[in-house]
Amino acid sequence: MKIAITASGASLDAPLDPRFGRAARFIVVDTATGGFTVHDNTQNLNAAQGAGIQAAETVSQLGAELVITGHCGPKAFRALQAAGIQVVTGATGKVYEAVERLQKGELQPSTSADVEGHWA
Amino acid sequence: MKLAIASGKGGTGKTTVALCLALSADGPVRLLDCDVEEPNCHLFLKPEIRHREPVMLPVPVVDAAKCDGCGKCRQLCQFNAIAVLKGKAVVFPELCHSCGGCVKVCPTHAIREVECEIGFVEQGTSNGVEFVTGSLNVGQPLAPAIIRAVKRHANGDGLTILDCPPGTACAMVASVRDADHVLLVTEPTPFGLHDLKLAVDTVRELKRSFSVVINRADIGDNRVLDYCRAENIPVRLQIPEGRRIAEAYSRGEPVLAAAPELQEKFRQLLAEVTG
Numbered sequence: 001m002k003i004a005i006t007a008s009g010a011s012l013d014a015p016l017d018p019r020f021g022r023a024a025r026f027i028v029v030d031t032a033t034g035g036f037t038v039h040d041n042t043q044n045l046n047a048a049q050g051a052g053i054q055a056a057e058t059v060s061q062l063g064a065e066l067v068i069t070g071h072c073g074p075k076a077f078r079a080l081q082a083a084g085i086q087v088v089t090g091a092t093g094k095v096y097e098a099v100e101r102l103q104k105g106e107l108q109p110s111t112s113a114d115v116e117g118h119w120a
Numbered sequence: 121m122k123l124a125i126a127s128g129k130g131g132t133g134k135t136t137v138a139l140c141l142a143l144s145a146d147g148p149v150r151l152l153d154c155d156v157e158e159p160n161c162h163l164f165l166k167p168e169i170r171h172r173e174p175v176m177l178p179v180p181v182v183d184a185a186k187c188d189g190c191g192k193c194r195q196l197c198q199f200n201a202i203a204v205l206k207g208k209a210v211v212f213p214e215l216c217h218s219c220g221g222c223v224k225v226c227p228t229h230a231i232r233e234v235e236c237e238i239g240f241v242e243q244g245t246s247n248g249v250e251f252v253t254g255s256l257n258v259g260q261p262l263a264p265a266i267i268r269a270v271k272r273h274a275n276g277d278g279l280t281i282l283d284c285p286p287g288t289a290c291a292m293v294a295s296v297r298d299a300d301h302v303l304l305v306t307e308p309t310p311f312g313l314h315d316l317k318l319a320v321d322t323v324r325e326l327k328r329s330f331s332v333v334i335n336r337a338d339i340g341d342n343r344v345l346d347y348c349r350a351e352n353i354p355v356r357l358q359i360p361e362g363r364r365i366a367e368a369y370s371r372g373e374p375v376l377a378a379a380p381e382l383q384e385k386f387r388q389l390l391a392e393v394t395g
Contacts (some may be wrong), residue, residue: 047200048199049199049200049215050199050200050201050212050215051200053200053201053203053212053215054200054203056203056205057194057203057204057205060205060206075212075214075215078212079203079205079210079212082203082205082206082210083205083206084206
């Protein structure tokens with residue numbers, strides 16, 4: 001399974017970026033192979049509005065089936081749902097730690113957005 | 121003559137000044153409450169509303185059977201209101217600015233527009249003042265569409281006073297952009313000065329004639345006056361801080377009833393900016 005994690009850096013030991021739509025980067029980890037790819041999110045980072053929606057489109061195009069992030073607003077959540085992508089919110093720490101915790105079953109997908117839009 | 125009352129900083133006294141001017145004017149006068157996210161002029165005027173109509177905006181709807189997910193609509197949309205998810209265009213109407221471009225670029229004619237109610241406009245009279253107000257529904261972002269609807273109800277001769285929304289963003293610009301003169305109401309505090317400078321930059325960019333009213337003029341410091349002097353901006357009126365004024369405002373009573381000595385000053389101000 002491919003997992004997209006919001007990251008403030010470009011490696012697996014980078015801190016997780018708490019924002020979804022305006023995350024610095026997405027790191028996509030393939031749990032089958034352990035390999036990962038890094039994707040810049042500068043374009044959405046600077047969007048006037050709709051960053052979460054476009055970020056959902058980005059991770060959908062990257063083939064992710066699940067997103068791990070800190071917070072996810074209502075429009076991003078709707079977009080991820082429409083793309084059939086599960087969302088884990090409330091994650092902290094480093095990117096590889098989040099993946100490990102997910103695999104141990106310590107992180108559960110959310111059923112709704114955890115913040116209002118424009119919470120930051 | 122269109123006279124816009126704007127500020128930058130909120131809570132400086134735009135509504136107070138707009139109401140005092142409207143109630144001091146000789147001859148026909150119209151008051152437009154353009155602060156459609158939090159309209160409040162009606163609380164003081166208590167107008168008799170004789171007309172109310174909804175404000176509608178077209179938003180796109182995608183026929184998923186016809187959409188082939190090409191993404192042309194999404195590329196065109198400047199407001200990120202469309203995403204292509206699982207090979208289909210998905211619309212987020214709360215971000216849509218109703219430009220209609222997505223309908224035009226769709227090669228498979230999968231997008232049509234439906235009218236969506238975003239708020240309303242009301243029209244009435246009170247004490248000889250023609251009154252128009254608008255209200256944007258909660259959760260809707262497009263205040264300028266309601267403001268334009270309010271302004272459409274205000275054609276004709278005579279004096280039109282616009283009570284504008286705070287800030288210097290789209291809603292404020294939509295309100296002041298065609299005004300013959302803009303009165304910027306501020307207060308002599310660092311915050312008041314900071315936002316006054318932003319408002320001055322905005323009305324200069326819009327090439328509007330403008331001047332300043334300082335409310336609660338005896339609090340704070342002299343920096344607003346110094347700034348206006350340095351920038352050659354006329355200060356038309358300084359309204360003193362007064363408990364009577366605040367109390368009347370808090371009860372929804374016209375400030376002029378509590379401070380009748382201000383009426384002559386507002387008449388003079390009107391004569392200066394409309395003359």
